Amino acid sequence: MWDYLQHLSFWDWLAVGTLLLILEVFGAGGYLLWIGMAAAAVGILTYLFPALPWALQFLLLGLFSVLSAVLWWRRQRTAAKPSDQPGLNDRGSxxxxxxxxxxxxxxxxxxxxxxxxxxxxxxxxxxxxxxxxxxxxxxxxxxxxxxxx
Structure with a gap:
């Protein structure tokens, strides 16, 4: 196991990212999207810098996952506009x-x-x-x- 972790390649990260994005399609509700995107980003970094230690790769995965989710959450909050038809789904009103x-x-x-x-x-x-x-x-x-x- 340690030997495998020492030699993680960019293909491993791209495969994990692809698998997470496929699972997201089946209804994870957005949770796996950001982790899958982060895994793909770590794969790209591993391709560019093949000597990255495995511990740093996992640290980057966590950092990218949290960062991308927080940035998307902040963007969604600022993009939300009040409806021009507030009673649209409140038929009795x-x-x-x-x-x-x-x-x-x-x-x-x-x-x-x-x-x-x-x-x-x-x-x-x-x-x-x-x-x-x-x-x-x-x-x-x-x-x-x-x-x-």
Missing amino acids: ELLGRQFVLHEGISGGRGKIKAGDSLWLVSGPDLPAGSRVKVVGQEGVLLKVEAAA
Whole structure:
């Protein structure tokens, strides 16, 4: 084992880097990307400087892995922009303040309204079907309603 470590070539590092990048394709979520890129960088350095000791090669692998991940993380944080459509994935927020007719009466605190082509589960005071209600809040997919004036 020690003999193998003493004679690591650039092919070994490129093979490890390629293997890590292939594994990344199968869904590692970005964790193996930076280590694979770092292994490829160490392979290039080992090609340019074949006398690099194996301990320094592993130290460079760790340093390059952490450095590349931190730089990418910082770039992603500075590149993030607030959305021009903040309610895009919050479908119920567009219903707040609007009035609807109860599709199914509220019994035991739960009922349904029809908004567009969708039925929404609502909570509020017991009311019969056909009553007008106003959406006053939202908890996930449950809309809070009160009797409309």
